[in-house]
Amino acid sequence: MEHKQRPLGRPRQNKNTISTKDKIVNIATNLFLNKGYQIVSMDDVAKECDVTKATVYYYYATKADLFTDAMVQMMVRIRENMYTILSTNKPLKERLLDVAKIHLTATMDIDIKSFMRDAKISLSDKHLKQMQDAEDKMYEVLAQTIDKAIQEGEIPKRHTLLSAHAFVALLYVGDYKDVDQKPLIPDIEDLAQQIVDFYWNGLSK
Template sequence: MMQRKHRTLGRPRKEQDGTSTKDTILHIATGMFLEKGYPLVSMDDVAQQCDVTKATVYYYYKTKTDLFTDAMVQLMNRIHERIVVILSTNEPLKKQLFQFAKGHLQATVDIDINSFMKEAKTSLSQEQLQLMQEAEQKMYDELEHALKKAMDKGEIPGSNPRLGALLFVSMVTTGNNMNTVFKNSFSSLDDLVTQIVDFYWDGLANGS
């Protein structure tokens, strides 16, 4: 009689409802980190929300910083993919910037990005920080390329496209740092995004 082949001790099943256990853990953990912040999420919390054992979480991620790093890198990679789609259309640059800003604000609507990352970075290793910085770099590279392309076409005056990319992301991020009362002074998300892009665009149009 054939003996039943056992899984390696501690090795979780590969799939759960068609999604790998690792992907499930990563997806749920990402949401938890974004909602609660890095310090308030434990590996126990993640295991409970994923309906797996703590040992299963540790099978894939040796530490919480490993899990956080993978979660943030994958999140930034998804944002990067979305940016590529937005900035590769034939739409005018101003409309592309509007879609970029709106997508960014929708994805981070209730997050103070600066505080969120500051809390986490104190716990990360240099290697983990490097991985996150490389993923973030891709986003700036795409925006810089779009600005340079618009400058070459004469759509906007020539200037430093890298600085332009950094300034635009900083302005968009400001939308996350507004207090609730100020945010509510805008009639809609589109109104907020329009005003941010208009401020930025006025600077570009004047060659500043």
């Protein structure tokens, strides 16, 4: 089954069949991802949503609240999409390759680590905990898949959560670009394959 539709965590683009709050958070997600937390204002979100700033503030008291909800919902979508991909009957390595391709495609224009680092300096401990909880649940989906593969004898016994974190860490390495904004490997299919091969070499021995 091909998974080339919507990038892994991006919201749906149909603005006509969703509530005002969902419209605000969906548009805000794309603004934050494209421009960064510090640049985007509540005015920007209101204008893009074609609503008043008061409407945005009705649902979100602060930009930090809006950003946190946007990121939490994005991670929920990522978790759901990962679950769908990882629940197929393909061998584990092929499922990991599908996840890698979609992740690398979705993040090829975003420096995720810098993006989150810039935002976190403006967030409270409460906001950070909400995002950390959502992120942990993403890792749990992958860890459960690895655990099942261990139970079925597809791979040797491993620390499942560590294995999940290691895989995602390698995906972030794949997002690396040098000072001229050149990626490690330009072709995403090749990059995804090499990352998964590298990871699988350690996981399966």
